[in-house]
Amino acid sequence: MxxxxxxxxxxxxxxxxxxxxxxxxxxxxxxxxxxxxxxxxxxxxxxxxxxxxxxxxxxxxxxxxxxxxxxxxxxxxxxxxxxxxxxxxxxxxxxxxxxxxxxxxxxxxxxxxxxxxxxxxxxxxxxxxxxxxxxxxxSSLWAPSWTLTPVGLLSTIGPAAVVLYLDARRQLLRELRDRAERAERETHLLAERARFEERRRLAAEMHDVLTHGLSLMVLHAGALGVSSQEPEVRKAAEDIRRRGAMALDELRDLVGVLNTTTAAVPASPRPGAAEQPAPDPATLVAESVSAGIPVELDAEGERAQLSPTIARTVHRIVQEALTNARKHAAGAEVRVKLRYRPDGVAIRVSNTRPSRPPDEVLARSGSGLGLSSLRHRVELVGGTLRAGPTPDGGFRIAADLPAYVPTTETRQKPAHR
Structure with a gap:
């Protein structure tokens, strides 16, 4: 029934x-x-x-x-x-x-x-x-009898009571299940809130401590560059000031990431990003080639439009991919493909099937957490990363990143330095 x-x-x-x-x-x-x-x-x-x-x-x-x-x-x-x-x-x-x-x-x-x-x-x-x-x-209640009345009541009141009991039990189980699901959701939300609050606390400490020290360093370097008469000292001071400004800019982006719960990729790059120097993956390719590893670099677009944090993430992805190829794909050919777009960058690093067994010392030197930590870093800046073997026996890492860290502070940052 x-x-x-x-x-x-x-x-x-x-x-x-x-x-x-x-x-x-x-x-x-x-x-x-x-x-x-x-x-x-x-x-x-x-x-x-x-x-x-x-x-x-x-x-x-x-x-x-x-x-x-x-x-x-x-x-x-x-x-x-x-x-x-x-x-x-x-x-x-x-x-x-x-x-x-x-x-x-x-x-x-x-x-x-x-x-x-x-x-x-x-x-x-x-x-x-x-x-x-x-x-x-x-049940003939006006003239009850031991043979008729109990049977009549059991045939009418009995089934109704059983149905009501089963319905009440089913409703109770449904409510208990709903309460358990709500409690689970609330626990998850509380945990997320606690993590977010901890991230905000860390962001505040980073901002208060590091920003103060870096800003003083930039000011002192600027003053030294103005007051010194030695060209070499002025050049070094300017270099310190420029690198300190880059560190402040990256710190601001990272603090924005810690203060943001969700990320959305903007349609256009952050104003002023083209003025920031960024690590060039070509240096990593050159290092690998000098070490005897055949690496082909295929880059299109303007790298300078990326924010420092995104540029360093690109550098980190290429670095990890080349490191893995050196460790686990001895004798393989590696191809690094970079496509810079106004709204982001696509990174594709693939290697062919290794031609000889890997060096045991190199293969055991890693912690095994490189790709997982790299994926976490990519997700923090609003990107995606995929890694896995290819049908020909090689390996491929593919990542897509926005042009800059998608935070409210970076979107509202003024274009002038």
């Missing part, structure tokens, strides 16, 4: 055929039971015929087929048959039920099925009204 659902609910259409088949089986089972009991009882007497009780029972059994769509109608038929049986027993004994029946039950024997569907499909007021009427009439 668990298939019964409220009318109009989203689960009604898929279970319509199944419920109808269940009702058909119940009608056949109870119909066979009624035939067996009535044929083993004395016949009825009077103008209604010798098997009037069987006709009434089968009438209710057949009406149950419409119970899913018309529960009140079927309940009314069962109540009418019960009332007719009670009145006939009082006014004309033997007319609609034998004077010595094999079963003492006044109600139609399929009444428990009707009560179950009533409670499940109808509002409580309607369901309880029909159930109460069937219980009062079917």
């Amino acid at each position: 668990s298939e019964v659902t409220a009318p109009g609910s989203p689960t009604t259409p898929p279970f319509g055929t199944r419920v109808l088949a269940t009702l058909l089986v119940l009608a056949v089972v109870f119909g066979g039971l009624d035939v067996a009991i009535c044929l083993n009882s004395h016949p009825t007497t009077g103008w209604a015929g010798p098997r009037a009780d069987l006709v009434l029972q089968l009438l209710v059994d057949v009406s149950v087929l419409g119970l899913r769509r018309f529960p009140k109608t079927v309940a009314s038929i069962a109540l009418a048959v019960t009332l007719a049986t009670v009145l006939a027993g009082a006014l004309a004994p033997g007319l609609l039920s034998p004077e010595d029946p094999a079963s003492p039950l006044i109600l139609p024997r399929i009444t428990p099925v009707i009560v179950i569907f009533l409670v499940r499909l109808e509002p409580p007021r309607v369901a309880f009204a029909f159930t109460g009427a069937l219980a009062v009439v079917g």
Whole structure:
């Protein structure tokens, strides 16, 4: 009976055929039971015929087929048959039920099925009204007896109580599951908030401590460059000032990342980014070539439009890829492909199948966390990274980064230095 659902609910259409088949089986089972009991009882007497009780029972059994769509109608038929049986027993004994029946039950024997569907499909007021009427009439409460009253109450109040209990239990389980899911979500949100607050605290400490020291260094270097008469000292001071300004700019980007929960890639590069010097992956390629590793560099676009943080991330990706190739792909050819765009950069580093076994000392020198830490760094700046073997036995690292760190502070930073 668990298939019964409220009318109009989203689960009604898929279970319509199944419920109808269940009702058909119940009608056949109870119909066979009624035939067996009535044929083993004395016949009825009077103008209604010798098997009037069987006709009434089968009438209710057949009406149950419409119970899913018309529960009140079927309940009314069962109540009418019960009332007719009670009145006939009082006014004309033997007319609609034998004077010595094999079963003492006044109600139609399929009444428990009707009560179950009533409670499940109808509002409580309607369901309880029909159930109460069937219980009062079917158990003969005005003249209770030990043979009739308990059976009548169990056939009406009993099924209703069971259905209400199961529904309440199902509702309780649903509420407990919802509460558990809400608690899990709240725990997750609290953990995320705690992590975010810790990141903000670290960002504040970095900003307060490092920005103060770096800004003093830049000011002193600028003053030294102005006051000194030595060209070499002025050149060194200018270099210190420029590098300190770069460090301040990167620190500002990193503090913005720590203060940001989500990242979105802007459509245009940050103003003034073209003025910032950035690490050039070509130096890494040159180092590898000088070490005897065949590396081909294919770069297109303007690298200077990237922010320092993004440029260093590109440098770090190429560095990690070349390092992995030296460790694990001895004798392989490596290709570094860089595509600089106004809205970001695409990095593709791939190597062919190694031609000889790797050096054991180099292969064991790593911590095994290079790619995972690199992926975390890429995600922090709003990019994506993919790494894995290629069909020809080589390895490939692909990353896509925005043009600059997508934070509110970097978007609002003025263009002048």
